[in-house]
Amino acid sequence: MKLRHILLVITLACFTVSLTAQTRRRSAPAPGTTAPKLEDLPKRPLDTIPTSDPETKIILFSNNTWSYYRPSLERLDSLPVYTQHWDTTGVFAYRDIAYNDLPPVVELKLVDDLTQFKSPVTGKVLSKYGPRRRRNHNGVDIPLRPGEPVYATFDGRVRYAKYNTGGYGNLVIVRHRNGLETWNAHLSKLNVKPNDYVKAGQVIGFSGNTGRSRGPHLHYEMRYQDQTFDPEFIVDFETGQLKYQTFALEKSFFNIHSRASEILEEEDEYDLPLLTSNDSGDSTSQDILDQIAEAQQKEKKAAVQQKQAGISSSGAIYHTIKSGDMLGKLAIRYGVTIDQICRLNGITRNTVLRLGKKLRIK
Template sequence: MKKYIFTLIALSMVFTATARKPKNTRTTEAAAREIAAADSLRLVASRQAALIDSLQNLVAVAEQRDETAESETAAPDPVVDPEQAAADSVAALRLRLRPTKIESIFDTNGLTVLDTLATENDAVQVILYSNNSWKYVLNREVAKDSTIFEKYWDTTTLFPYKEVDMSEMPKSVVIDLVDSLTSYHCPYQGSVHPRGKYGPRRRRQHQGVDLPLKTGDPVYATFCGRVRISQYNRGGYGNLVIIRHDNGLETYYGHLSERLVEPDQWVEAGQIIGLGGSTGRSTGPHLHFETRYYGQSFDPERLIDFKNGTLSRETFLLKKSFFSIYSNAGQDFEDEIANEEQDKKEAAEKAAMKYYKIRSGDTLGGIARRYGTTVTNICRLNGIKSTTVLRIGRSLRVR
């Protein structure tokens, strides 16, 4: 192909040189010669154009031949084995589902946004803050909200999923908790109260977890999403915020002393959406936190290590068996008072506990008479028998 191009360049130079010959003095004969020369040049130009067209055709044919030869020598597309493809897909899913630790995104509350920069991906922007920090965020103008924020969307009703037939839901659903931007923030970092775990509690189902805090402590949006509920709930939640996320999950934040967001407002992961408190049916400051899918609750500790503040995995396999059988009924807060009474009772019992260190010559009967109790009661409190040999220096609980 290169030789054709060189030939074309050479011919162009020859014709150009011919066209630039100096003219003679203008006479009648010279004029005639000029007319003849002009006709000759027109003929040459016509021939040159034809030659160029011919060369271009030759080049096109040569390129076509080269492409054909390359396609003939190229290796054929590999035949995909359906079983192997399925195995690779399962392996990739297992890799995504493996446990990991995702730290909370840094806190940008109180920082001033200096600039917003575009990236090669129109759906992603870079936000620059006043402390010289930055982070990626989704451009909501490009990444339009899907039907997640349209279907069953209700900013006043707590449970808008009454028409959902959960029997049609598959046994498990794969849910991406974070995307490539890793937008996550622990709602509130701290140990879950021993009596505030998810599951049965005094014949009732506790639909979330309770995280002790101080009134006024900031509570953060766990993932990016849109606020569906921000209102005072008389059913026991008190000041409640519910956020629906892109993956279909909803997170509940109850007993807040103050709500800082409004319905339909878009919030970023790590944005302060309220302040901790003890509103509603609550006996002390704590955050009641729930995770739900189509209104069905499941244990938030399957997702979050609240003590360390980390997300436990990037992708979550939500099994139907994780749901509470009481999910549609909402949260029953009647046990809050029972919890407080139980805590007081246990505190009083602990304060009333008394121990005695065994000395030489002591007997169970003598110890029982000294503390106004019985041998049977001492044996019950210590898990021993009346025939047990007392060892000097051992402590016995006598009350």
């Protein structure tokens, strides 16, 4: 009886070993091939996870991958900015538009509030925009440690995301709804693909040293219809702050010698009230509204004091438009409201302020 049990155990063991060997042979890759990658396995959606952004959800897949899902942004697919001159294979998308065809000034509405902006990185600009030796330096260089995250500056859609042999290395180009494009070069790794919609602050890649680069850094450009201009007109990279909510992009800024540090001569004391940070280092839309309300309250108080003192307010005050001026900034500077400036000049809040034009303030 014991011998019969022993023979049975041996037989089962041999059968198990044989079956296991056959299974391994069937599952092993054929000679000369490699095992399938995780991303190549069957991909079925398993679950959807909400995020803090109501427009964004995360889909988890059966092959242990995930992706963003933004159904509300699909309506943007038909916008001209995302259909015309939309090239996902080449870096330049506006070859048929010449410099002379561009308008004298383009009003770029950058954000409605600060949640729609994130500095791509924060750090000191090592190499600025402008001529550099025998070639033009069409952006700014910010040194970083390898692998640091690089963020989308504004909401937009990825037009280009791959390795570029022209010197940029791994390059991500994001086009924004106002037509502005931001270029992020020398990345070690890409975190997006063409036609992806991205939100400000989303990680689009990681800093590196790919392409024509002498050390890990981010080469960052801003372009409008392929024309470059100094990104420091708009972003303070050292503090990570946005300088303007609406920016008047002059045609002259597309000159490689047109640098923000040399053109923006106006003092900053009137440039930043709408974008200053609170004690915690963060600024919200409510903070901005509170600052506007405070400025308007000061105006009313000053008007009452003038009336009580018997001071006439009939003397008109004018302001000549300079680069970077916008109605909100002028209202705070002179202690008036935007509506008052519009009423005195017969304009609206959306009117483009022409350089050299005189506006009546009071």
